[in-house]
Amino acid sequence: MVKELIIDSSPNGATIALLQDKQLVELHKEQITNNYTVGDIYLGRIKKIMPGLNAAFVDVGYEKDAFLHYLDLGPQVQSLLKLTKQVRGGSYQAKLLDNFKAELDINKTGKISDVVTKNQLIPVQIAKEPISTKGPRLSSDLSIAGRYVVLVPFSEAISISKKIKSNTERTRLRKIVESIKPKNFGVIIRTVSEDKGVVELQKDLLDLVSKWETFITRLPTTEPSKKILGEIDRTSTLLRDILNPDFQHIYVNDNSIYEEVKSYVHEISPDLESIVRLHKHKEPIFEHYGVDKQIKSAFGKTVNLAGGAYLVIEHTEALHVIDVNSGNRTASKENQEENAYQVNKEAAREIARQLRLRDMGGIVVIDFIDMHKPTNRKDLFDYLRGEMAHDRAKHTILPPSKFGLVQITRQRVRPEMNIVTSEVCPACHGTGTIRPSILLLDDIETNFNYILVEQNEKKITLCVHPYIEAYIKKGIFTRQIKWYFKYGQWIKVKSNPAYQITEFHFFNTKDEEIKL
Incomplete structure (x- = not known):
């Protein structure tokens, strides 16, 4: 699988397109004005406690108060609150947690009013960006993500990605991390750590420890509801999470971003630095690499498939509905079942792409074409799961119901990508008539x-x-x-x-x- 990253920079931000085998599979927009990115850490102030919801509304500077549920406090929230009070009061001077005495974990079935009080200051991390009319969703279970590992304060646990299957490799990675991690910090070992040496893991961990020290340094002087520590930009986040030897090219149309990306790739994967290229053509970068055309064809209510079938995608406040239609594909009585099976497989592949491309989250209901053979229904379900395996967002796929509907729940952490593909005619301005x-x-x-x-x-x-x-x-x-x-x-x-x-x-x- 050949992967390419196309970055279109503009004065308002950047649009990032991820291509697999020349097909657009992900589209991300990074706005310069977006101050609420997943991973950002703010010094929040508790504005209101809602016992009925077992949650609190927190002021992080957004126009609407952010939402913090009891289950998102994290087991070690008492330690975080104690550290915040001591650091802001000046009684704790160290930057690490070597001499810090952690508090006991909170009860999983407790009440939020027993943990936090109105107007209390608490460091919180953006878990979900503002979507529609809702403010950000928060977590006080802080973590700082790197390329190979994730640093978790107030913990000693070492967790390893389930995608690393080899017991020998898991044992090796655990021993390496145990020998280099700081006291009172837990570590999550990511999938890309597989087969990496001590040098790469230690460098990544030291970078994360440095970020934690920055957090501690800024904590005493940060004003309530202001950002303490920002996540890296969307381009670097993508590269950190998905960069691998499958990448052939990274094209950038802005010289300053080109230098930043090249420097970051050199830092995390020096052998891939040469794939970063500066786009010098006069033709716009998305037009040159065929991204514009794919965007126009992939977004919209109706999405056509190569075999003549098509999808109809409808959005509501609570869920997304996708209807699969065979279109002009011929089907005689003899091969109707096989025809439905082939159309459904083609649709499943495109649906998995559409979910990633539009970043559709919440509940997705798919109405596939009816099939009578149980083996075909099972094969389609397995095929859809296989296509969705490439999706980095957490998701659950339920088997087809007795009505033939497939339900998917997919994690939503930022607003859905919505691009209007229909345009007001510049010639008639929507009137339907033009000058001769x-x-x-x-x-x-x-x-x-x-x-x-x-x-x-x-x-x-x-x-x-x-x-x-x-x-x-x-x-x-x-x-x-x-x-x-x-x-x-x-x-x-x-x-x-x-x-x-x-x-x-x-x-x-x-x-x-x-x-x-």
Whole structure:
């Protein structure tokens, strides 16, 4: 499986596309203004305790108070509260926990009012970003994630990813971590640690310890509801979690981000540094690598499949519903069962991709085409589970119900990726009627008079639909030549297939659009 990462940087942030075998499977948007990313640690203030919910609402600076449930406090919350009080009061000066006396674990079935009080300060971590009308969801069971390990304060436990199957390897990793981890810190060993040596694991652990020391240093001076420690940016998080030898290329269109990504890849995986490339083409990076077209075809209510079948995806507040339709695929009575099986398999593959691509969370109900053979239903269920195995989000898939519906619950930690693929026609502005096409060139020339004569612009570029470009350039005595004699300068004409038939724009030498 060949993987590629395409990063499109803009003044408002970056859009990150993950491709597998040239097919778009994940799309992430990182906004510069987003201050509530999963993993960020804030100094929260308890605003309201809700005994009926066994939860508290916490002020972390968001427009709506964040939600902290008793079960998300973490067993060692009393130790965290004690440390916060001592560090902010100045009675605990050390940066690590070597001399810190931990408190007893809280009762799993306890009440939140017995643990926290109104206006109390508590460090909290963003577990789920603000979604729809809800504020962030929080956890006070703090953890700091690295590439190979995760550091967990107030614990001595060493946990190993279940995906590492070899008992010999699990024992080796446990012994390495036991010898290098600091006192009163637990460690979770991630899947990518398999076959890694002491040097890589120790370097990663030291980086996490350094972040903890930064947290302790900032804790006394941080104002309530402000961020104490930020998670790394979305690009680095993706690379940290999924970078492996399967990656062939990482393309970036911004020089500063290129340097950052290259430096980060060198830090976590030096042998893959050469795959980071700077996109230097004039063509937009997503258009050049075919991402734009895939986005337009993959998002929307109807998603077409290669074999002629299609999916209809509907969203509600509580769940997502996906209907599988065979479309124009022919099916005689003899092969109706086999046809349904093949369509369902094709749909299952696309549904697994759609869940990752749109980052759909919560409850997903899929209405597959009815199949009568129990073996086919079981094979489809197993096939769907196999396709969903590539999904990094936690999920549960239930077997088909007696109505033939498959239910999936998928972890949702950030807002669903929603891209509007239908556009208001720039020619008619939604009215359904346009000016006569015969007058289009008259409109263009009217703007030439304004731009070239009144504004005195030089070396402009006219960008139009490919059909209009072909019309302008047809024949020996082209429109461009006529314009050259009329205006005294050569006007460059470019096409953009994304434009509507009567849409046109003008650009200066810096590739900036000339506003009319």
